[in-house]
Amino acid sequence: MLLQQLPEDVLYQIMSYLDCRSLSRMCQVCRSICVFVNRDAVWRRVAKQFLNTGISRDGKDIYPHIPLKERVKIAQNWCDGVCRRATLLKWKTKLLPWLQLERDLLFLSQAADIGVHRLQKDSGRLQRNPSQIYSGHDGDVCRFVLTDSHLISGGSDGRILVHSRTSNVSTQLSGHNQEVNCLDSKDGLIVSGSRDQTTKIWTLTSKYPRDTIPMYDRVWSVAISPTVSSFVTGTACCQNFSPLRIWDAERLECVCSLGSEFRRGAGVLDMVFESPSQLFTCGYDTFIRLWDLRLSPRKCVMEWEEPHDSALYCIQTDRNHMIASGSSYYGVVRLWDKRQTECLQFFQLSTESVSSPVYCLRFSSTHLYAALATALHSLDFRQNPICIR
Template sequence: MGRAGSPPEDEAEGRCPLWSLPEELLLLVCAYLDAQALGRLGQACRRLRRFVAKDALWRRLARTALNTGFSARGADLVTGIPVKERVKVSQNWRHGRCRRVPLLKWKRNLMPWMQLDGDYLYLSQAEDIHVYWLDPNVTSLQCSPQVVFSGHQEDVCRFVLANGHIVSGGGDGAIVLHKRNGSCSFKFLGHEQEVNCVDSQGGIIVSGSRDKTAKVWSLSPGRAGKCLHTIQTEDRVWSIAISPLSSSFVTGTACCGHTSPLRIWDLGSGQLVTCLGTDFHRGAGALDVLYETPSTLLSCGYDTYIRYWDLRISTRECVKKWEEPHDSALYCIRSDGNHMIASGSSYYGVVRLWDKRQTRCLQSFFLSSPVSSPVYCLRFSTTHLYASLASALYGLDFTTS
């Protein structure tokens, strides 16, 4: 109810001079407003509140904000969450406003790896991979997973979700394929020593091992498990990633020799395409690599730097790099495909958020102080971040007001 003597709100809305403008022109006027001004405009009346909630008004702001689900080219990769809400949550990411919750704890010290798939989290636990449903309204996970995938005789090192399968490499040198609906599995001996990393795309698996080889495997019907190429890397392979075009893949090695730890190989022939960088010191192994686009990728490792490579510009030098402030090795990195990077450090469970447009990290979260543990793996959505440590899984909820 309005104040005494004031016109009803519907009548006041009708008198608003803004509504004499065509909607296209009103959208153009509102395009000059920032998030705060749009929010204030929406408080004027109910009709404006509905109008300024339109996704079209917030897309421009979302493309320049952190982790709103928009790629560097402007494509919207998220459905079901209004763009206005994502811009609001983005401010929490930037300013470090979140609720930190230990979601799961275990007694053994492990090196867990994980993947997100919508509302489900896949987490390696020793020889198995457990699947948990993520309920955003609870502060912990159920102790019993919904599904358990087994098949390795030793710990799972890394795994990926691809084409309806879980592809995992383990300390037993084996590669195991599970159908994600749990109907069947396939296992073959991949390497002479532990399989440190795997990736899969388009009917192909690539794997890297402590035995100083990288291998390319077929998943085609009738040829599943057939080795197409064996590449002598002359160094232990810690990380691996297939290009989005499925034409090449990159290996990250221990850098114990005189060659670059980052090398790109042709997927069809197995031949070396190029080496990345020339200024790595001995022991600067690459522990994690990921492609953002066919021509850009990120790497991190023992040399304490996140490096951003653009193959169109140079393969000899990265175009940007960010140094871990406490001189810690970086075990893992993830990107929103636009402006934000998240990294996991080797001490005290430190997760850091970075804006590519800045030189220093935005926010730091210490998840295992005073007991030190690396962040072995991290994943995030537009609202939550998950970090796996030696004996716990942590969740950071950025939807908090």
């Protein structure tokens, strides 16, 4: 019996023993085998082992519109640091920009406005002139988040604006008397943190805060759990308690504090829920930490240290093996493999004479975008690696 005459389930079993190089060579056997090998089902097992292929740990496919074989090719470049660098936008005044990425749209805050830039499908570059602008703050936008129906922004004027994405209607939420450093929103719930040392809980249907929690410290970061039953606050760590605390979203009681050995000033600048039980944090103490919230007591189960002793301003994960982090000096972006303790790749985006933190970064399967004080940079990883052509 010829290979292509075998039942499909047998072929799948045979292909499951092959690595990416061998699968690519199988595509050269004949046309019918090539068609079979190019199926996503054949590449799914291999894809789970690579960085940023869009297959999360629970098996969900984040980029179903891109063939898995192509994503595995690009993932090899993420591992090897093979990319093309570009500066997409520049501005003269130093800002603290923030980013959000949604399919082919890049949302970028500059001073008091948030511009929506469309990304070109083939090149990954963006239209310089925004197709839409969200405005209304009297000061700079500090943070903003996207939901399916709204864009919610917090500014240095202490206000939170809820912009409808389907109309020109904006609602102002008043409550903080100093800059809103952070906010998050899920399923109609909004949690904000401010320099005024409070955390406030809002709903999309009310202009006034539902509840206020005194924090007795500046709040740098917040994150709502995927289950929306709790949220986490990260403070400046200038008081005698842990900067990381978990709160019950209904009762507003502190469920627990995470960690106890933070040094004074080791504020938490960014945090990301990868699942209801896994939380990643970073900040001034130069560490990325993974917290397992299923354990009792909840504790840090893994950490990665920034090798140049720089504060970490932002992180993002691919929900599988990769972490990307932005450092406080020279625009350094690092890629980490969670299965290793050492940094996998790093990219310096600013010069020694014009040093800037990476205030925010976001990535897709093919590009990484990083916002610095005076420019927006991109790394394009769509180069064909030799090993799996």
